[in-house]
Amino acid sequence: MGRQRPETPTLEEVAALAGVGRGTVSRVINNAAGVRESTRRAVQRAITELGYVPNLAARSLAGRRADAVALVMTETDWRMVGEPFFTEIVRAVGDALADMPATPVQLLLTLVRTDAERRRFVEYARGGRVDGVLMMSVHAEDPLPDMLAEAGLPTVMLGRRSGEESVTYVDADNTGGARGAVAYLLERGRSVVATITGPLDMYVAECRLRGYREALERAGVEVRSSLVVEGDFTQESGRRAMTGLIERHPELDAVFAASDSMAAGALTALLAAGRRVPQDVAVIGFDDFLLAEHTEPRLTTVRQPVEEIGRAMVRLLLEEMEDSAAAWRHVILRTELVVRDSA
Template sequence: MTTDLTAHPPVTGPPTLDEVAVLAGVSRATVSRVVNESPKVSPEAREAVQAAIAQLRYVPNRMARSLVTRRTDTIALVLSEPNSQVFSDPFFASIVHGVSAALAETDLTLVLLTARDAREQQKIARYARQGHVDGVVLMSLHSEDLLPDILSDAGVPLVLCGRPYDGRSVAYVDADNQGGAQVATEHLIGLGRARVAVLTGPMDMIAGVDRHAGWLRATTDAGRRPDPALVAHGDFTEAGGEAAMARLLDQAPDLDAVFVASDPMAVGALRALRAAGRRVPEDVAVVGFDDADVARVCDPPLTTVAQPLDVMTTELVELLGRQIDGRAAPAETRTCPTRLVRRASA
């Protein structure tokens, strides 16, 4: 007597495709077609399979599927940033929100990975190379970030959120930071302000550099000599903005306007200005950057540069999608226009 190889083994794990096939009285191939919504299935077969799936509470094993399709249907949003407080940056939160919203239409899943140090970066690189994800959106790069190199070397589809610091050839989506900063500064100058200061972000981030460059451009375009005393560097946080504003008031007590490179910093700056007894906008006009929620509710409401976050996140996933499908031009880039939002602070 031989063993019956078609007999059900003792039910061990979750149900498999074959068990569904047996129950539905069809072949594995047919079940697979139903699961993948192939049109080439008769209504009866489809119905039988669906009933069996429901009865068994069958869930396809994605690992097995990935093994053959080479797709995982998940993309990673990697936050490469030593400073854990980035979480609290509303810009970051908005990007996460936007990307996951853009993905909601698709059946892709978003996983968030954070890399605080080189070791965690390696771990993430390994994770990506091992085929856990179809692609990566990488954000918040400082100049010395290793991940872009590792990932693109490994052939992992990759789109940066923000222009890379060096001129490397890689796909990215960015806001027109320089243009926005320039418009903001021009607005301040147009208001008749004589001493327009700038409170920059970290200069090892391209957004910090670009926004500073915009201020510089507007300043020189207006025929003014850029005064080093009108420049202070912050770190994109509220506390950093407050401190930098205090320094700025110290360096240049006669300033009558300031372009602040992020809204959280601007909120801090507002506080420092109030502490120093300066009225906004009467004594000092303030323009922020980001159009974060806080810009609407702070006192006074902040004139600020809005980035088209929805456009940017949509572009981000579209670019990545094209790369994953292999139908992307190499190193495609998008620079999205910004827009000045006028409120009370300038």
């Protein structure tokens, strides 16, 4: 018999006594899958000891879900939506949701670019139409993640707005990946190494530029601002940047582009200028999407673990949906240099 208490015990008290989160207690009460047997027994012991009686009406209300997750793209430039990065992430997230053993969850794609669209989306999400939000392509000053957090909506970002990010996110080791790529070029005798960055109001682009600079500094090579050109992650921006670099620095013998699309654009510009790759100029990209296998020559690049990123984003979001009191978490996944023909 559980000990009697003068007041009605709460779900939070059961969770505290069992040493688990509130969401775990809910899963045990609802006999959901995915709970360890030892954890299930600990929760059941706490329920018995406290004399907790589940509120069936509250459980019914709490279980009223939309079974839908929004994947929000905050990119203001429509061209970016067609870039390989976006399509690969959408596929990875969709696959991760499809692999869920429990109730199927619908993935809703939406583009949010203006203050009015931000307000409308927050009201839409608060109205119970989605259970959680995944975000991608977030720029430094975007307030939407904070608006969602203030509204109590479970949110997980791909990447982060700054090094002080307070919202849950999943990211790749952008600095380490870029540093390793540029170090590889230097170790193979390249001496004038340029970089084509992404838009520098995005932390991902800042990190890849930092990795470039760190590799040069560690090798005792001067960091020259004229060898750094900002792109926007598109192929056309890579072509334009590479054309300008060749004109200013005909002695250039390597370039690190912060995306595969920009690296492909750089290859086009080098071909047009009569430069051989990699004999005259070595080229390395970042992403390792299908595009890298089909450039001429095939692209050496830094691989992001896209499938793992998608799974991690979905896992963290589902955990936040189950336990609204869960603390934000930051996950950074390793990258890998994939050597092909261009460097």
